[in-house]
Amino acid sequence: MELTRRSGVRVGVGLAFLVSISPMLTACDEPASAVAAQPVAVPDVSFVTVKAQPFAIMRELPGRIAPTRIADVRPQVSGIIVERMFHQGSDVKAGDPLYKIDPKPFEVDLMAQEAALAKAKAVLDQATSHAKRIATLTHQNVSSEAQNETAIATKRQAEADVAARTADVARARLNLGYATIRAPINGRIGAALVSEGALVVPNETTNLASIQQLDPIYADFTQSVSDLNKLRRAFVLGDLEQVAPNAAKVRLIVDDGVYSLPGKLLFSEAKVNADTGQVTLRGEFPNPNGELLPGMYVRVLIEQGVDTDAIAVPQQAVQRSRDGGSEVFVIKPDNRVAVQAVRTGAVQGGKWLINDGLKPGDRVVVEGFQKFAAGDKVKPQPLEDIATGSIESDAKVTKTSLSD
Numbered sequence: 001m002e003l004t005r006r007s008g009v010r011v012g013v014g015l016a017f018l019v020s021i022s023p024m025l026t027a028c029d030e031p032a033s034a035v036a037a038q039p040v041a042v043p044d045v046s047f048v049t050v051k052a053q054p055f056a057i058m059r060e061l062p063g064r065i066a067p068t069r070i071a072d073v074r075p076q077v078s079g080i081i082v083e084r085m086f087h088q089g090s091d092v093k094a095g096d097p098l099y100k101i102d103p104k105p106f107e108v109d110l111m112a113q114e115a116a117l118a119k120a121k122a123v124l125d126q127a128t129s130h131a132k133r134i135a136t137l138t139h140q141n142v143s144s145e146a147q148n149e150t151a152i153a154t155k156r157q158a159e160a161d162v163a164a165r166t167a168d169v170a171r172a173r174l175n176l177g178y179a180t181i182r183a184p185i186n187g188r189i190g191a192a193l194v195s196e197g198a199l200v201v202p203n204e205t206t207n208l209a210s211i212q213q214l215d216p217i218y219a220d221f222t223q224s225v226s227d228l229n230k231l232r233r234a235f236v237l238g239d240l241e242q243v244a245p246n247a248a249k250v251r252l253i254v255d256d257g258v259y260s261l262p263g264k265l266l267f268s269e270a271k272v273n274a275d276t277g278q279v280t281l282r283g284e285f286p287n288p289n290g291e292l293l294p295g296m297y298v299r300v301l302i303e304q305g306v307d308t309d310a311i312a313v314p315q316q317a318v319q320r321s322r323d324g325g326s327e328v329f330v331i332k333p334d335n336r337v338a339v340q341a342v343r344t345g346a347v348q349g350g351k352w353l354i355n356d357g358l359k360p361g362d363r364v365v366v367e368g369f370q371k372f373a374a375g376d377k378v379k380p381q382p383l384e385d386i387a388t389g390s391i392e393s394d395a396k397v398t399k400t401s402l403s404d
Contacts, residue, residue, distance in 0.1 A: 043371035046383045047331055048313060050354075050362040055310030056303045058348050060253070061281075063221025065296040067214060068284075071185045072207035073098055075200040076178040079105065088191050092183040092211065099181040099208060101200065106176040113172040117165035124158035131155040187213035188290070212294060217287040219252060219263065221300040222278040250283040252292075253299035261286045265302065311358050312351040314383075317366045318344060328358070329365040331380050337365065339374045 079101035086098050134151035137143035183189070190210045194200065200208065252259035263285035272279055283300060285292065292298075313328065321327045321341070330340045342357030358364070363380060372378050 042377055042379045043368060044381055045331075045337075045365050045368035045371065045378045047363045047365050047380050048317070048383050050311055050313065050358050050360055050364060052309040052311055052360050055307045055312055055353060056249075056348070057307060057346070059223065059302050061221040061223050061300045061302065063219045063283075063298050063300045065292050065294050065298060066218040066220050067187070067212035067294045068216055068218055069185050069187065069213040071187070071211045073181060073184070073189075073209040073211065074202070074204075074207050075099075075101065075181060076202055077101065077106070077175050078201040079179060079199070081194055081196050081198045081200060084192055084196060086189055086192075086209075088189065090189060091187070092189050093186050094183055096183045097180050098183055098189070099194075101179040101181065103176060103179040106172065106179050110169065110172040110176055113165065113168040117162065117169050120158065120162040120165040124155070124162050127151075127155040127158040181208065183211055185211055185213055187211040214290055214292070214294070215287040216284050217292050217294075218266075219250075219283045219285060219292075219298060219300055220280055221283070221298075221302075222273075222276070222280055224278050225272055226277075249301075249303040250285075251301040252283075252285060253301060254292075254296070258301075259285070259292070259298075307353075311354045311360070312348075313354060313358070313364050314366050315347060315350050315352055317364050318342065318352045319369070326352075329369070329374070330358075331363040331365060331378065334377070335380060336377050337372055337374055 081099055082102050083100040084098070085100060086092060086096070092098070131148075131151040131154070134143050134148045138145060138148040188211065190212070192209055193206065194208050250263040250265050252263065263283040266282045266284055281302070283302070317328050318326050319328065321339075325341055326344045327339050327341050329337050332338055340357055340362075343355045345353035345355045347353075365378075365380075366383055368378075
């Protein structure tokens, strides 16, 4: 009897506990049902609308900097160097004195030639006076015609001797001028290769210094023949419009970024290098501050054509498919996203050139890829509106910070 009463008490307590917690269990189930009943939010994505527009076809090619002009400084007369008159590595102008050869031998030679000229002029004066007297006597039939002809010939010989002595004086004066070796061109002079006391002679293989003109300066770069042939075919088919050589935009990429001053395309070499299968092109760039130096390795950006109705999308819009191809997400009229395979061209200015797969008017997703899957409905917002809103909000924040 006692056992039966205890069992009854336990059952009663258990029922009472179940009755007391049943409202709590019901309350726990209600939030889960409420959450399950809420609708799924449509994700926001940003897009760009595809449109056909002119697109410059740029090529990035390897190249090296070369001076516009280069001149080796050499002596034109023999002698001993007595003075160096320039600072190594400085800029010089055409005609600036660089070296001085001992001028004394040339001064002496000039004096000797001037003396010979004076003597020849004296002889000419005598021959001229003699020819006049003989001519007068011949006219009076006092002197023979043969004597007159001899006097005339003597005078002409004296005139020729004066002309020869005059040339000798000019040559001696020229050699004296050559004793001062001057810069043949404007540019930057390099190291001095001879010093004072050295004997220099004309036509020797060693030069005294080198001068390079660095403003403007050349950039020589190469392009493969296959690329040039593709461009020519595109021009013939009308896919591209050719850029005039004097209007082609050429830019340089150096170690610290893009060179600030644009250049111009000068020529494309008319022959192919048999070893590399490439042709050489040359651009000219202003170099007022001497930032570009001969021998520098650079990359050259050259505009070689214009696609007048090209389609391009931001680089982040193009995704890679499982098979390694390229694809984009296109927003359909019902605002559902579909995958569209595309064929891409070159990347320029942060944009992919699309050769096939898109048409003007297509809406291509550029941001928000993690929020949806193909076939989902999205809430599209133009990328331009987002950028504008971001700028405005940044301006408000700045204004608030300033006021605070």
